[in-house]
Amino acid sequence: MMDITLPLFGDSVGTTDTSGLSVDGLVSTLNAATPWQLNLPARGVFGLTGPSGGGKSTLLSALAGQRHCHGNISFAGTVWQRGRRALATYKRALSLGFQDSRLFTGQSVSDNLSLAQRYSRRPLPREERDELLRAFGITPLLHQPVELLSGGEAQRVALLRQLFHNAPLQLFDEPLSAVGRTQVIRYLLPTLRDFWARHPALVIWTSHDFGEIQLLAQRCLWMNCADLSEPLSLAEVARFLDGDGMGETCYSRIEAGVESLRDGLLTLDLGGVPIYADRVTGHYRKGDSAAFLLEAGDISLSVEKPGLSSILNCLPVTLIGKSNLADGRIRLQLTAAEQVFYADISRLSCERLQLREGRSYFAQFKAGNLAGL
Numbered sequence: 001m002m003d004i005t006l007p008l009f010g011d012s013v014g015t016t017d018t019s020g021l022s023v024d025g026l027v028s029t030l031n032a033a034t035p036w037q038l039n040l041p042a043r044g045v046f047g048l049t050g051p052s053g054g055g056k057s058t059l060l061s062a063l064a065g066q067r068h069c070h071g072n073i074s075f076a077g078t079v080w081q082r083g084r085r086a087l088a089t090y091k092r093a094l095s096l097g098f099q100d101s102r103l104f105t106g107q108s109v110s111d112n113l114s115l116a117q118r119y120s121r122r123p124l125p126r127e128e129r130d131e132l133l134r135a136f137g138i139t140p141l142l143h144q145p146v147e148l149l150s151g152g153e154a155q156r157v158a159l160l161r162q163l164f165h166n167a168p169l170q171l172f173d174e175p176l177s178a179v180g181r182t183q184v185i186r187y188l189l190p191t192l193r194d195f196w197a198r199h200p201a202l203v204i205w206t207s208h209d210f211g212e213i214q215l216l217a218q219r220c221l222w223m224n225c226a227d228l229s230e231p232l233s234l235a236e237v238a239r240f241l242d243g244d245g246m247g248e249t250c251y252s253r254i255e256a257g258v259e260s261l262r263d264g265l266l267t268l269d270l271g272g273v274p275i276y277a278d279r280v281t282g283h284y285r286k287g288d289s290a291a292f293l294l295e296a297g298d299i300s301l302s303v304e305k306p307g308l309s310s311i312l313n314c315l316p317v318t319l320i321g322k323s324n325l326a327d328g329r330i331r332l333q334l335t336a337a338e339q340v341f342y343a344d345i346s347r348l349s350c351e352r353l354q355l356r357e358g359r360s361y362f363a364q365f366k367a368g369n370l371a372g373l
């Protein structure tokens with residue numbers, strides 16, 4: 001995974017004036033009927049999701065030059081593919097990470113990471129590498145042969161290897177699918193967000209876990225039956241996922257302004273209402289915008305303002321929609337501060353509270369239920 005950018009085939013066809021990623025009429029064995037078109041800026045995190053077998057991995061390997069295809073690809077002003085002529089993978093300024101980690105066997109964790117750093121054109125300072133090793137829980141594993149790592153450990157090392165390489169285009173193919181969800185949402189995703197804020201790159205993050213994408217990306221590509229969408233809003237993709245039956249656990253993504261962070265307790269401002277999150281590990285400054293996930297099952301609703309409670313968060317909301325879930329519960333669509341989110345409650349609660357669309361209620365949730373901060 002060397003990070004060398006060269007004009008392709010000499011100066012005659014080598015450069016374009018596009019600074020980001022430009023894909024035009026790209027065809028692999030999978031998508032003759034729907035050539036891929038894609039234009040992304042040089043910086044930003046984009047999700048990529050869609051049904052299994054839709055072609056996501058094929059697209060990533062085509063971008064990396066690891067899959068036979070024809071069409072045009074350029075990145076940062078350099079042509080990577082024109083027609084059937086393609087620049088070798090190692091000459092593209094990218095890294096590609098796989099679900100099955102693909103670490104270099106016969107070497108230790110430390111050897112794998114050192115190699116990525118040696119071939120990086122944007123190497124990280126020592127202190128930052130040490131901090132990432134700690135955040136990813138890799139420090140105690142540094143001298144282990146990679147063959148002895150568990151699936152989740154190997155994925156964390158592989159992801160770290162990509163961060164150490166720090167390429168301008170970073171492609172990820174379900175890189176955290178074997179890592180426990182709590183570790184991913186509470187520690188790894190906030191660390192990644194901090195990392196790309198410090199080291200901007202174009203990142204394409206493929207996952208079946210839409211929660212991961214909601215926490216990392218502002219926009220998302222949808223791939224179904226080899227048909228690639230343009231970058232869509234997260235709300236648009238959430239609608240596809242609902243239609244596809246993939247969204248079993250319903251998370252809402254909410255953004256709020258940072259007020260303060262003291263002793264792991266983060267105070268946020270959501271439309272003038274203070275919201276609290278505890279056990280927060282990311283770096284936040286007053287005035288930042290912070291995004292978090294709230295699971296629909298973690299919200300309770302009251303008709304009247306609740307009294308003093310150990311549940312720190314109490315948000316005035318308006319009910320804008322109700323739908324029946326297959327398991328008998330009711331999914332409520334709520335709005336506050338011009339943001340929409342969901343709460344799942346029992347049918348009995350819905351009847352007892354006599355919930356009506358257009359009316360105002362109080363949504364309560366614990367400080368520990370705000371995930372991803």
Ligand SMILES: Nc1ncnc2c1ncn2[C@@H]1O[C@H](COP(=O)(O)OP(=O)(O)OP(=O)(O)O)[C@@H](O)[C@H]1O
Binds near residue numbers: 050055
């Ligand atoms: N090397 C290959 N040879 C032949 N067919 C392949 C090969 N790799 C993938 N395919 C097929 O291409 C289609 C798209 O596969 P791909 O792995 O790109 O989908 P995906 O969206 O990444 O799926 P998933 O979400 O399950 O990882 C599938 O029907 C798959 O069986």
